[in-house]
Structure formats: structure tokens, C-alpha cells
Amino acid sequence: MMRLVFLSIVLLSACAEKLDKQEQVVIDRVEFLVDLKSRINEKIWDGFNDSQFDLPLIYYTESAYYFVNPTDIILEKFNPKLIFEKSQVKIYKSQLLDSIAFHMETSIDYTVDSDEYKSPVMHASSFEIVKKNIEDVNSTEMWSTMVLHEYFHGFQFKHLNYQNHIQNSISYFRQDSLSRIYKSNSWFKTAIDTENNFLLEAIEAKNSNASLQLIDSFFASRSERRLKTNESLKIDLAQVESIYETMEGSARYVEIELYKLFSSNSRKNKKIDSDKSFKNYKEFKDFDFQKAEWIYLTNKTKYCYATGFNMIRLLEKLDVEFKSRIFKEEDMTLEKLLLEYRLGQK
């Protein structure tokens, strides 16, 4: 009898220890993300880590919800228990409540009429859940670049004038509809691919004359396509397209700048010892940008991600300041900045 009691105590404590280890991984990953936010602020996008642009994160595992710096509304709704607190980071836990298989999005609840009205919330499933849905995600570091892409959308939406502007301008037009138009109209697809090639060539151009000519070709092709879209499909895409390009192109830019940071030997690249999915930045060390066509080719991704990202690369090459303007000026887009530059060169 004594022996049985002893065994069950051992079993119980082993179980508790296992749970603690899993929870430690959650906490360590959250601290890793928090550190990345400050590194992005320092190296990639000044202001990204300002507290005024911070937003809560809901982290989903297979057994629980974790809330990182939740708002009062979230605390009231889920009644979670505080499990970790260190400097600016508070992590709460509650039981699992939804059955949605996979989260990687930033949401804004427009039905809540309160102080937190229009306050975005970031949702991310754990690496393990993401891996089950997207096979290519092979490490915690890769997963973290997806999470930071979403955080960057939260940063965009925290610019309230910008959020109001895009809500008024594009809420009637989903991003998927752009992709659908691209896929179902071959003339549209050909024109977009051509526009993107002009951007890619302008990025590579050896002198400013050549690059100006390519920018002109880009705008000419774009105007022609939009005119045809107006006539044949009866849709004016100019505004929605340039907003989605700015939103997604800049989020992808942050994501890819993180790739570069991870491929460097910076001593600031942190490790997560508790996490067996952390691969020590291995897949970033020999990352081949040219081979990763999903980053910059319109037929390998949703097209506005690629055109937006390439516009940013071109603006960077031309030394045009964009980080201090988009989102702060609510109706500013990458396309407008490129046009502004072109008009200034005449």
C-alpha cells in the first residue's frame, strides 16, 4: 500500500514538472518576441517599440490560452490567472475556449464600444500548432518572423487616424478579392507581373537615368491596367491596391529584415535553451534571397505583398524616407512616395 502511494506521488510530481517545462517554453518564447520588438525598434523601424503602439498578444497552445499584457476588457472577459511578471511583461493563463485550429492574425473588434474601442489584438498559435498547418515552418525563429509580421500590422493599426482611414477606404474590399482578380484575368496578371518586373529592374538599375525610365514605365503600365480594370471589371482599384501594398509590403519588409538580422552573427541574437524547436538560426545562415521567390515575385505570393515590398526596396535605394511618413500621414502610400520622388526629378 505504501509503495502504491509513493508511486502515485512520483507520477503526480512528474506530471507537474512536465507542465512547468511546457509553460517555461511559452514564457521564454514570449520574452524572445519582446526582445525582437526592441531590436526591430533599434535596427529596422524606429518607434515600433513605443508603448503607445503596444498591443496585447493572445498565444494559443493545444491546452491553454496565454495573454500577454492584456487589456482590462480581455481580463474581464476571460478572467485569466497571472503566471508571470517581469519588467514590462505580464503573462496570464486561462483554459482553452475556442476550437479554431490555427491563429496568426491581428484583429480589431469594432463591436466593442468602450475606451478600448478600435484596439487591435494580436493572435498567434504556438509553433507546434503552426507547424501542423504550415509544414515549411521549421523552427521557433522562423515562427517568430511570422508573429512579428502580424505585430507590425498591430503597430500600423495603432495609428488611429490611419486605422480610421483604411477602415473607411478598404473595409468593403477584401485582400482576397485582389488575388481573385489577379488569378482569374490573364491580362491583369500579365500587367501586374510586368509592373513588378519594372520595379525589380529599377532596383537593379546601374544609373539614375535608367532607373527613372523604369519608374516611368511602371507608372504607365499601372495606369493602363487600372483604366482597363475600370472599363472591363467596373472597379476602381487605385486606392485599395495602394493601401494593401503599403500594409503588406511594409510588414513583409520587417519580416525579411529580421531574416537578415538572424543570418548575422550578432551577439544580440538570443537563444532559447528550454525550447527544442529553437534551431540556433541555422536556416537563416545560408538563406538565399534570390531563390526565395515568394518574397518578391508576384506570381509566387499574393501580388500586393511583392509589389509593396519591392517598392520599399526601390525607395530605400533611392534614399527616399518612408518610415517616418507612412501610417503617420494617414493617406500616404508607397506608391504616392514613389510618384512624389519621380515628380521631384523632372
Ligand SMILES: [Zn+2]
Ligand atoms: Zn500581413
